[in-house]
Amino acid sequence: MKNFCLLILWLCPLLGFPQRATSVILDTDIGPDYDDVGAMALLHALEDLGEAKILATISCNAFETTGPTLSVLNTYFHRPEIPIGIVKSTVPNEACKQLWAQAIIRDYPHPLKSNAEAMEAVSLYRKTLSSQPDKSVTVITIGFFTNLANLLSSKPDEFSSLTGNELVGKKVKQLVSMAAGIGKDGKSAYEFNVVIDAGAARKVLAEWPTPILLSGFEIGEKVLTGSRLIKNEKIKQSPVKDAYRVALKADNNTVGRNSWDQTAVLVAIRGYSLYFNSRKVNFEINADGRNVLIPGENFAYLTEKIPPVEVAKVIEDLMMHQPGKK
Numbered sequence: 001m002k003n004f005c006l007l008i009l010w011l012c013p014l015l016g017f018p019q020r021a022t023s024v025i026l027d028t029d030i031g032p033d034y035d036d037v038g039a040m041a042l043l044h045a046l047e048d049l050g051e052a053k054i055l056a057t058i059s060c061n062a063f064e065t066t067g068p069t070l071s072v073l074n075t076y077f078h079r080p081e082i083p084i085g086i087v088k089s090t091v092p093n094e095a096c097k098q099l100w101a102q103a104i105i106r107d108y109p110h111p112l113k114s115n116a117e118a119m120e121a122v123s124l125y126r127k128t129l130s131s132q133p134d135k136s137v138t139v140i141t142i143g144f145f146t147n148l149a150n151l152l153s154s155k156p157d158e159f160s161s162l163t164g165n166e167l168v169g170k171k172v173k174q175l176v177s178m179a180a181g182i183g184k185d186g187k188s189a190y191e192f193n194v195v196i197d198a199g200a201a202r203k204v205l206a207e208w209p210t211p212i213l214l215s216g217f218e219i220g221e222k223v224l225t226g227s228r229l230i231k232n233e234k235i236k237q238s239p240v241k242d243a244y245r246v247a248l249k250a251d252n253n254t255v256g257r258n259s260w261d262q263t264a265v266l267v268a269i270r271g272y273s274l275y276f277n278s279r280k281v282n283f284e285i286n287a288d289g290r291n292v293l294i295p296g297e298n299f300a301y302l303t304e305k306i307p308p309v310e311v312a313k314v315i316e317d318l319m320m321h322q323p324g325k326k
């Protein structure tokens with residue numbers, strides 16, 4: 001009987017029947033880079049395709065544009081009601097230097113006008129997780145581990161009588177993170193998402209009670225997207241296109257931006273086996289944020305399978321998805 005059920009699950013997508021959508025909390029630093037915009041577009045496209053269900057969008061970056069930016073993108077994709085959470089500490093605070101976030105906030109509607117209007121990140125995690133079936137939520141981080149470290153340390157509250165660690169263990173299916181790297185020496189790297197809050201990264205990688213899948217720096221580095229998007233004249237009035245147009249111009253970039261964050265979203269929803277292989281690794285995180293491979297098999301870590309240009313095609317096609325008319 002078990003084999004029969006597995007067969008049906010396997011056949012569903014082939015027969016055109018939808019599989020159950022993956023429930024997701026997305027945690028992003030959306031601001032210092034714009035692959036987060038691509039990742040948000042990808043996630044909304046996958047929800048429109050019936051593959052994902054976005055439960056909450058949460059910023060680990062206190063910079064003033066992050067909440068309104070999430071509101072712009074959720075609203076553009078006709079989901080203004082998705083809850084938005086923001087880290088309420090003063091750090092991390094990483095600015096949007098190419099000014100793409102300021103541009104889309106100026107030009108597009110966003111019911112959430114400032115970070116001060118958003119819920120505190122850990123409270124939103126606890127509220128969201130406690131309302132979901134056991135082992136059902138995929139957490140995707142495409143920024144720093146600040147919120148997740150605070151979540152693990154959180155105490156029982158009005159949403160749940162469980163500690164943060166217990167709540168995550170009960171409700172979360174897996175954590176998928178764009179984080180860490182193998183580096184040119186084949187064993188260590190300084191990777192932005194880890195370096196910015198190394199203490200949080202160390203705590204989460206040591207204590208998180210579910211399987212962890214990592215898309216490391218060298219995976220998304222080779223996957224370039226955005227130049228086809230900004231040349232697509234069928235796409236009009238899109239904050240996704242405008243963010244990439246402004247940012248690529250500011251960067252003098254004509255080939256496309258690396259797709260670190262989109263790779264994490266893609267494998268979190270579709271699984272990695274169509275696009276990547278994986279190896280088992282373990283890392284320790286030094287005080288200065290360097291991640292170093294050490295013996296052990298604690299995490300699954302993506303490795304290349306199909307050519308990066310083919311992954312880029314899949315990702316950029318999804319980034320060019322537009323919401324239907326309302």
Ligand SMILES: [Ca+2]
Pocket residue numbers: 028029030033035036142143261
């Ligand atoms: Ca990011």
